[in-house]
Amino acid sequence: MEIILTSLFGALRLCAMLFCIIVPLTMFYEFVKSRQAALAAQERTFMGLSGKGLIPLVTGIIIGITYGAGVIIHSIRSTDIDKDEAFLILLYLSVCHAMIEDTLIFVVIGANGLILIGARFFLATLLTYAVYRVRLHRRR
Amino acid sequence: MSTSTAETLKKGFLNGLSVTVEMVKVIVPFYLLVEVARHFGIIKLIGGFFGPSMHLFGLPGEGALVLIAGYTANMYAAIAVLSPLHLSSRDVTTIALMLGIAHSLTVETPITKKTGVSASFMLLVRIVLSLLSGMALNLIWKLF
Numbered sequence: 001m002e003i004i005l006t007s008l009f010g011a012l013r014l015c016a017m018l019f020c021i022i023v024p025l026t027m028f029y030e031f032v033k034s035r036q037a038a039l040a041a042q043e044r045t046f047m048g049l050s051g052k053g054l055i056p057l058v059t060g061i062i063i064g065i066t067y068g069a070g071v072i073i074h075s076i077r078s079t080d081i082d083k084d085e086a087f088l089i090l091l092y093l094s095v096c097h098a099m100i101e102d103t104l105i106f107v108v109i110g111a112n113g114l115i116l117i118g119a120r121f122f123l124a125t126l127l128t129y130a131v132y133r134v135r136l137h138r139r140r
Numbered sequence: 141m142s143t144s145t146a147e148t149l150k151k152g153f154l155n156g157l158s159v160t161v162e163m164v165k166v167i168v169p170f171y172l173l174v175e176v177a178r179h180f181g182i183i184k185l186i187g188g189f190f191g192p193s194m195h196l197f198g199l200p201g202e203g204a205l206v207l208i209a210g211y212t213a214n215m216y217a218a219i220a221v222l223s224p225l226h227l228s229s230r231d232v233t234t235i236a237l238m239l240g241i242a243h244s245l246t247v248e249t250p251i252t253k254k255t256g257v258s259a260s261f262m263l264l265v266r267i268v269l270s271l272l273s274g275m276a277l278n279l280i281w282k283l284f
Contacts, residue, residue: 008168011175123269
């Protein structure tokens, strides 16, 4: 019986810590979503991604795939982002998404956040750039 | 402008509450289950079974449970399993990197599909990259 009480206490304490991370984040997410128009105006290409492609990309990196799904699906479908670009965006996001939340919830129980963020950005950029170059090469 | 910002923040707060409710529903049962199983030595048995395969990532066998929970269910389930195991900071970082790259695959793969991109390819990329990064980080840890 005692084991159940102590573990229940442990579980609730963990939930309380995560609550303190999640609520400020979801408030921040809503704020970012409401300011998205400013991002769309950017004219820049990097790794084959256009300014329009930056909306789903940045949304995914900051907010994540599950919570940002609405924005990601909508912005890919409703603009003229082509299939190749959508592929690159999803490729990048598959490795590097929900960077704030995923990192913080593991830092709470002892992970090294710098390694987590650094490694995921590095891997995602490397992978996306490699696929972009290979495709560029094939097309010629 | 200020009212719309306040409304945005309020919406964010309410979202946060509903995420927390979902999270508590996942964490409490998983956490209790693992803690009780650990108490009766069941976790050690399972850990022994997965020990050899987890050796690739420099993790104790119990790490397999965390990885399975994260890949199939979600990050909260993984945390609920991970927390009562009291692993070292090194092991937690390895697991967090592996799960950061591939997690909640049952939820996120259908979302990927909806964007019109090949979901099975993404699934493969994520799992392979997750396993490789775990092995790579293990090698890097060994250098220090």
